[in-house]
Amino acid sequence: MDERILEFIGDLRRAEVRISPSEALDALAAASEVGLVDRETFKTTLAATLIKEFRDQPTFDRLFDLYFLDLEALGQGLQKALGPADPRVQDMLDRMLAEEGMELDELTELLMRGGGSEMEMAIRASGQNAGLERLMYFLQVGFFSRRLSDRFDWSAVEADLERLLKLLEARGLDPGQLARVRNYLELRLEAFKRMIRQHVERELERRAYRQGEKLTREVLSEKPLFALTADEIAQMKAVVARLARKIKDALALRQRQEQRGRIDTRRTTRKSLQYGGVPMEIFLKRRHREKPKLVTVCDVSDSVRNASRFMLQLVWSLQECFSRVRSYVFVSEIAEVTQAFSTYPVERAIEWALKGAPVDYHCRSDFGYAFSRFSKTELDSLDRKTTILVLGDARNNYNDPQAWALRLIRERVKGIIWLNPEGQWGWGIGDSVMPLYAPACDFVRECRTIAQLGEVVDNLVHHWWRRGR
Amino acid sequence: MFESVEEVQQRFGDARYIASRRIATVVFLAARMGRPVLVEGPAGVGKTELAKTLSEVTGRRLIRLQCYEGLDEGKALYEWKYAKQLLYTQLLRERIGELIADAPSLPDAVAKIAGQEDAFFSFRFLSPRPLLSAILAEEPVVLLVDEIDKAEPEFEAFLLEVLSDFQVSVPELGTVRAKHIPLVVLTSNNARELSDGLKRRCLHLFIDFPVPADELAIIRLKVPEIPEKLAAAVVSAVQKIRALDLRKLPSVSESLDWARSLVILNARELSPELVESTLTMLVKHEKDLERVKGALDKVLAE
Structure with a gap:
């Protein structure tokens, strides 16, 4: 069992659940404490020792089901496969074997008497070095099942069975009875072979799961955002949430490390009374850092909608890092969508911002118009603590870029950061007016994939707002 | 201390705490392995109560360390x-x-x-604070470190040190080693992520809102005078309210409060008017209140 648990832990690790060696040891110790009483208790035991983050629970549940078979269900399945149990035949065989003192092959023994779990164990043992790690496609299942089954010594079994039947015949069993015994043994043989195949199928499923997890995280975060399918978008949400969490954790840690500041006279004096007025312990005033304000301005036209979606998700998941977040979306008309985020949970608010906001989603993007509107209506609400985060491809459909508006906005705020979901090679080509807007921005970054988006936002949270505090 | 998981469940039940199989398993493991338990979960599902009951069941003294921002070694040790x-x-x-x-x-x-x-x-x-008292105690104790997420990470690191060898060095007096390893329960509301080290050291238990059957049992146990039908109606309503999209979901302690207030009001069954007037026992945010009131017929549906 220990080996099985360790193997399970290995797979959890591969699925990016962090498990330390000491936790693995704990799991083994705990498992031996409770023993294998029932599946639920066993599961709780492993979960309590291995899973320390709530977000890892689903991964654990899925892998657990792949690893630790529901033996009860398996038992029932086996029963079904074997047909109605035939205690009379079994009895007769047992008695006869005892009387004759016949030596049977281990495998025959297993076939005749073994329960589901014993058979399962034997199959697993034979699969140990059958090259199952090369199992990748469903088409290989047949091949590997054969390979596994070839590792058993079937000739010995056949010989055994032949001997057995001969013996029965010799004892004068009538043909009807004999057929029944033969049938019974064949059924069991059949069931065993089916179990081998099931074992290989499960192995495949486990491998696919492993691969799948890895793919989601790695490939997805490198994939251009505009090329995502609906399915991938759903998966991506989890990736972005993880990213936001990482940034936040790092930030929380750093904020607390700052312990410099002026002396807090009140607390220091108060404490000094204990020491007869000698200021033995010094207390410092914690510096209260102004949290920055953030305004996001997102292009939500078709070409860049995904990028906007994930940036909004990231920014709003990080809202504790800012004193205020406001969001605007535009295609050519611009509208504020902040309200949605205070009423709905982040994901629903984003869906609304991308589809239901009071802007015309079907016209062609016009950055110039959007910026000039923004500068007319919102300029007064901006101040030097505000950073503006623009997300757009700057493809202006040959409209007037009105770069003056962006420059005007820049004068009122701490900075403008432009994230462009289009590759840098395309800036300035065709209807792209990125070079006209770039001078008004503090920095401009290419942001085609989630990995890049995460990098930029991380960089902003940790460096941009630190400067000139 | 405990022979089996069933025994834990049994004895907690006797102490009027409905422990699910999950909770009982973790408690059993903690007692057997001498490991601290980290209990996480939403507010008001009985995390602190678990430690109190554990002390009651085992007959050990409960030493409580309430964490807050700015708690330092001096105050804890x-x-x-x-x-x-x-x-x-x-x-x-x-x-x-x-x-x-x-x-x-x-x-x-x-x-x-x-x-x-x-x-x-x-x-x-020397005036010993909770941690040192737990270590100095002549008899085995239960140590409850409540709301560890409220303390700073530095304190967490220090706590981890204490929890791993149960010894403390007081420079002037030398090292003090615990005579008995205390049963330690830490609770967290997940206000912030705890450090990996601490999590690694502990057994982890996530207590969620109870399933309807358990919640019914809890209400019947804690508010014994409640009519059976009303208790069932309360549980069904609370469970449905939890399914709504609210800022703060009603906790078990709040549904108990609600049940108690209904008993005081001599209610026999839940009418919409009654629910509306007592809803503040259950739902504490203005916006949530509105939302629940809007969905009242759904909440009260059988």
């Missing part, structure tokens, strides 16, 4: 009673004078006073 030390020194000034009267030189006098140091740095002048 021990403090010297400086004022008392100072006072004693003042009172004993003459004796000290006598002691060093015949010292020929200053270094000799210092050496003589140093010889008496033990008198001033002894347990007499």
Whole structure:
């Protein structure tokens, strides 16, 4: 069992659940404490020792089901496969074997008497070095099942069975009875072979799961955002949430490390009374850092909608890092969508911002118009603590870029950061007016994939707002 | 302490705490392996109660350390009673004078006073705080570290050190080692992520809102005077309210409060008017209230 648990832990690790060696040891110790009483208790035991983050629970549940078979269900399945149990035949065989003192092959023994779990164990043992790690496609299942089954010594079994039947015949069993015994043994043989195949199928499923997890995280975060399918978008949400969490954790840690500041006279004096007025312990005033304000301005036209979606998700998941977040979306008309985020949970608010906001989603993007509107209506609400985060491809459909508006906005705020979901090679080509807007921005970054988006936002949270505090 | 998971469940039940199989398993493991348990979950699902019941069931004294922002080692471990030390020194000034009267030189006098140091740095002048009391305790205890997420990460690191070897060094007195390993329960509301080290050290238990059957059992147990039908209606309503998209979901303690107030009002069944007027027991946010009121017929549907 220990080996099985360790193997399970290995797979959890591969699925990016962090498990330390000491936790693995704990799991083994705990498992031996409770023993294998029932599946639920066993599961709780492993979960309590291995899973320390709530977000890892689903991964654990899925892998657990792949690893630790529901033996009860398996038992029932086996029963079904074997047909109605035939205690009379079994009895007769047992008695006869005892009387004759016949030596049977281990495998025959297993076939005749073994329960589901014993058979399962034997199959697993034979699969140990059958090259199952090369199992990748469903088409290989047949091949590997054969390979596994070839590792058993079937000739010995056949010989055994032949001997057995001969013996029965010799004892004068009538043909009807004999057929029944033969049938019974064949059924069991059949069931065993089916179990081998099931074992290989499960192995495949486990491998696919492993691969799948890895793919989601790695490939997805490198994939251009505009090329995502609906399915991938759903998966991506989890990736972005993880990213936001990482940034936040790092930030929380750093904020607390700052312990410099002026002396807090009140607390220091108060404490000094204990020491007869000698200021033995010094207390410092914690510096209260102004949290920055953030305004996001997102292009939500078709070409860049995904990028906007994930940036909004990231920014709003990080809202504790800012004193205020406001969001605007535009295609050519611009509208504020902040309200949605205070009423709905982040994901629903984003869906609304991308589809239901009071802007015309079907016209062609016009950055110039959007910026000039923004500068007319919102300029007064901006101040030097505000950073503006623009997300757009700057493809202006040959409209007037009105770069003056962006420059005007820049004068009122701490900075403008432009994230462009289009590759840098395309800036300035065709209807792209990125070079006209770039001078008004503090920095401009290419942001085609989630990995890049995460990098930029991380960089902003940790460096941009630190400067000139 | 416990022989089996069933026994834990049984004895907790006797102490009027409905422990799910999950909770019982983790408690059993903690007692067997001598490991701290980290309990996480939404507010008001009985995390603190778990520790209290554990102390009751095992007959061990409960020592509680409530964490808050700014909690430091001194407040958690021990403090010297400086004022008392100072006072004693003042009172004993003459004796000290006598002691060093015949010292020929200053270094000799210092050496003589140093010889008496033990008198001033002894347990007499030490006021033990929860952690040290747990370690010094003559009999085994249950140590509850409540809301560990409210304390700072530095404190967490320090706590981890204490929890891993159950010994503390007081520089003036030397190292104090626990006579008995206490049963430790830490609770967290997930206000912030706890450090990996601490999590690694602990068994992890996530307590969620109870399933309807368990919640019914809890209400029947804690509010025994409630009519059976009403209890069932309360549970069904609370469970449905939890399914709504609210800012703060009603906790078990709140549904108990609600049940109690309904009993005081002599209610027999839940009518919409009654629910509306008592809803504030259950839902505490203005916006949530509105939302629940809007969905009242759904909440009360059978």
